[in-house]
Amino acid sequence: MAKRAAIVGTGQTFHKSHRPDVNGQELINEAVSRALLDANLTMKDIDAIIIGNMDHFEGINYVDCWSVDGSGGTMKPVMKITTGGTTGCTIAIGGYHLVASGMFDKVLIVGWEKNSESDTSGAITTAFDPIWDRLVFAGAISGLAAEAQAYIARYGATDRDGARVSVRDRKHALNNPHAQLRKEVSLEEVLASPMLADPIHLLDVCPRTDGACAVIMASEDSAEKITKTPDWIWGTGNRHPYAYLGDADYGRLTSMERTAKEIFKKAGIKEPRKEINVIELYQPYSFAGIIWIEDMGIVPPGKGAEYIWSGATDMGGELPINPSGGVISCNPIGATGLIRCAEAAMQVMGKAEGRQVPDVNHAVSTGFGGCWWTDMILHGKKKPNY
Amino acid sequence: MAENEHIVIESGEAAQPFNYAVGMYGSRFFKELRENKKIMGVKCPTCGKVYVPPRGVCGPCFQEMKEFVEVGPGGVIGTYTILRFAFIDPETGHQKPVPYGYGFIKLDGADTLFQHYIDLVDEKKVRIGARVEPVWANERKGTIKDIQYFRVVE
Ligand SMILES: [Zn+2]
Numbered sequence: 001m002a003k004r005a006a007i008v009g010t011g012q013t014f015h016k017s018h019r020p021d022v023n024g025q026e027l028i029n030e031a032v033s034r035a036l037l038d039a040n041l042t043m044k045d046i047d048a049i050i051i052g053n054m055d056h057f058e059g060i061n062y063v064d065c066w067s068v069d070g071s072g073g074t075m076k077p078v079m080k081i082t083t084g085g086t087t088g089c090t091i092a093i094g095g096y097h098l099v100a101s102g103m104f105d106k107v108l109i110v111g112w113e114k115n116s117e118s119d120t121s122g123a124i125t126t127a128f129d130p131i132w133d134r135l136v137f138a139g140a141i142s143g144l145a146a147e148a149q150a151y152i153a154r155y156g157a158t159d160r161d162g163a164r165v166s167v168r169d170r171k172h173a174l175n176n177p178h179a180q181l182r183k184e185v186s187l188e189e190v191l192a193s194p195m196l197a198d199p200i201h202l203l204d205v206c207p208r209t210d211g212a213c214a215v216i217m218a219s220e221d222s223a224e225k226i227t228k229t230p231d232w233i234w235g236t237g238n239r240h241p242y243a244y245l246g247d248a249d250y251g252r253l254t255s256m257e258r259t260a261k262e263i264f265k266k267a268g269i270k271e272p273r274k275e276i277n278v279i280e281l282y283q284p285y286s287f288a289g290i291i292w293i294e295d296m297g298i299v300p301p302g303k304g305a306e307y308i309w310s311g312a313t314d315m316g317g318e319l320p321i322n323p324s325g326g327v328i329s330c331n332p333i334g335a336t337g338l339i340r341c342a343e344a345a346m347q348v349m350g351k352a353e354g355r356q357v358p359d360v361n362h363a364v365s366t367g368f369g370g371c372w373w374t375d376m377i378l379h380g381k382k383k384p385n386y
Numbered sequence: 387m388a389e390n391e392h393i394v395i396e397s398g399e400a401a402q403p404f405n406y407a408v409g410m411y412g413s414r415f416f417k418e419l420r421e422n423k424k425i426m427g428v429k430c431p432t433c434g435k436v437y438v439p440p441r442g443v444c445g446p447c448f449q450e451m452k453e454f455v456e457v458g459p460g461g462v463i464g465t466y467t468i469l470r471f472a473f474i475d476p477e478t479g480h481q482k483p484v485p486y487g488y489g490f491i492k493l494d495g496a497d498t499l500f501q502h503y504i505d506l507v508d509e510k511k512v513r514i515g516a517r518v519e520p521v522w523a524n525e526r527k528g529t530i531k532d533i534q535y536f537r538v539v540e
Contacts (some may be wrong), residue, residue: 122476130406134477135530136488136501138469143468146490153465153514194472196525197488207449246438246490246499249466 004383005099006223006230007349008106008216009039010342015180015211015330018116024060025070031335032072032238035108035214038351039226043072046216047104052081052091052111053334056126057118071110083125085140087111088337089282089367089375091235092215096377099217100233108224111338112212115159115331120208127370133245138197140284141205143245143371145197148287150251152199154302159199161305163190165289166203166328168314173325175315175355180209180330190286193351200272202327204286211332213339220383224326231345234362234378235263241372248372253288255374256295257365262376264297266386268364273298277360279321280340282368283328289313289321296364315357323347323355337367337375344379400479411440414454420528425458425520427496435497458493458500460519460539465490466504466512487512489536503535511538 005224011020011034019027030049036042049071055061064080065074065159083090089112095109121139128134133244136142167187173179187201193202205338242248252332260272269275279298290304298319299307309312313321320326324343327336344363346352360381392405408416411428418424427465429441436455444451466489475482487504504512505521518536526532 052420061408119474119476121473126478130404131412133409133501136486136503138482138488141471141490142469143466144492146465146488149467149514197467198468200467243441244439244498246501248499250490250499379452 003100003102003219003221004099004232005096005217005219005256006221006232007341007345007379008226008230009035009041010216010345011035011038011131011214012178012209012258012339014178015209015332017180017207017209019114024058024063024112024114025067026208027070027114028067028110029070031112031214032070032108032110033211035216039216040104041216041226045106046072046076046108047106048079048098049073049108049110049150050079050081050088050091050095050098052069052083052143053113054123055082055086055183057120057123057333059118066111072108084109084369085282085284085333086337086354086367086369086373086375087334088213088339089341089377090337091363091379092338092341093238093375095215095217096233096236102219106216106218109215109217109338110212111335113332113334114207115333116210116211122296122377124370127375129244140370141197144199144285144288147250147291148199148285151224151287151291154251157305159201160190161287161290161308162204163187163201164308164324165283166190168308169283169289169322169326169328172315172355173322173329176324179325181207181325182329200285206284206327206331209330209332211330213335213342215338215342215345227349229349230344232383234267234380234384236377238375239261239373244277244377245371251291253292253295253372253374255372256292256376257297259376260296261373262375267384273319276319276362276364278323278344278363279319280324280338280343280363280365281321281326282340282366283322283326284331284368286328288368293321293338293345315355320357323357333386340365340367341377343372344377346379397494398478398480409442411442415440419514419532420526423459423522423526425493426454428459429453429455436495437498438493438500446519455495457495458520460517461491461496461500462494463489463504463512463514463516463518464492464499465514467507468509468512489518489534491518502530502533505537506534508538
């Protein structure tokens with residue numbers, strides 16, 4: 001029995017570079033408690049839990065098992081999903097599948113990470129083939145740098161274009177009390193920051209963060225009883241394009257293009273730039289803010305930088321991107337995709353406070369994974385007619 | 387390469403408790419690399435795409451591949467970066483020497499990119515589309531390090 005499903009509550013920690021005052025399950029509990037409060041529900045109302053992170057990061061596996069005191073999962077169905085960088089978005093999609101199946105009415109979705117407890121580059125390396133992919137590998141940044149170089153060679157973008165995206169997101173983060181980095185940066189500061197891997201400077205990339213996020217989804221049987229403003233899920237999708245790092249088409253995010261086309265077609269969205277009101281893009285570095293909006297179909301290939309410079313994606317512009325400050329301002333990796341989803345939901349529900357975009361009918365949230373796979377969710381104010 | 391022959395991935399004095407199989411396709415690749423300085427790809431009978439490293443199945447076609455083809459050894463830089471920040475190499479436990487050139491090499495005759503080091507002796511010449519050739523190790527052991535790095539040629 002397929003059901004429509006909606007997000008009815010969200011909760012986040014105040015994300016920081018280091019949270020030694022809490023362990024993993026206590027961190028998780030902060031987000032879960034806030035989501036329950038937001039939805040005005042208790043754990044008794046929750047029928048199942050989906051939880052995820054990149055468990056090789058902390059070297060502590062099976063968060064589904066050891067976190068039950070904090071997640072509220074004691075004697076409930078708990079399942080873990082982990083898909084690398086996309087984890088936070090995939091758990092939201094998994095929760096949606098459970099609710100939409102009609103088998104669970106209210107599902108709690110939890111993403112978390114304590115990056116301060118890990119060696120991120122070392123852990124990311126374990127996701128790649130030991131024989132073919134690791135000789136030159138340098139964590140997440142090497143593939144992203146190769147993407148930016150390929151895009152620059154193809155379309156003539158510059159590192160100044162990338163820096164403009166960092167300036168936008170860091171400015172937006174000032175409006176979000178949950179973001180980790182809440183200090184404006186200038187174009188000159190981004191360009192003068194140390195070059196990590198050409199053309200990526202330190203201020204072009206995401207930080208490492210401790211944080212958790214929780215989202216509650218409910219079926220159409222109860223969503224409107226829980227809240228007057230549910231965030232309806234209009235479509236979800238994901239795509240995995242390659243086996244080895246060298247197989248990718250550098251300079252284009254094909255997985256994003258295919259996912260976006262599938263979802264927009266299903267929802268009847270013909271002009272995404274005009275019909276979508278806000279995007280929370282899983283954008284781990286600045287150039288992705290140019291390249292991936294082209295792949296999403298917001299602007300044609302090669303036109304991303306021009307669109308960014310026009311101010312259209314700033315707060316108050318035609319299509320604000322990352323009102324939360326995005327991943328460049330805050331990145332507790334297993335939670336990062338779910339934060340995108342929660343922030344998009346808050347925009348639709350009118351709960352985004354100082355970072356609220358007016359009159360949001362449709363929002364998009366995405367997840368990006370290590371390297372070149374995409375998850376995406378289309379959110380909407382109205383109940384979908386399918 | 388005999389079935390019980392092992393590739394040694396050097397981790398310095400660090401030991402790793404893993405024993406990976408490279409399969410028949412990987413074995414053929416490393417044998418040709420060590421014994422004949424040849425780089426082997428494999429071609430999909432359906433779409434014609436030539437993959438390096440070789441593997442059993444073309445994912446998009448979901449088609450078994452059996453036709454090995456020699457590629458390279460020269461090619462062009464498909465994309466690249468220059469790694470400048472110091473990090474601990476999890477393969478060795480030691481800091482990776484930086485800067486180094488990280489190349490995605492489009493070997494002649496291949497449709498995918500082959501990852502390897504690019505020599506930075508003349509950094510300005512390292513750019514997308516530049517022609518490169520492999521510099522072979524003096525002693526070839528049947529590992530990816532039988533190629534020391536690629537260098538830009540005029
Ligand atoms: Zn094929």
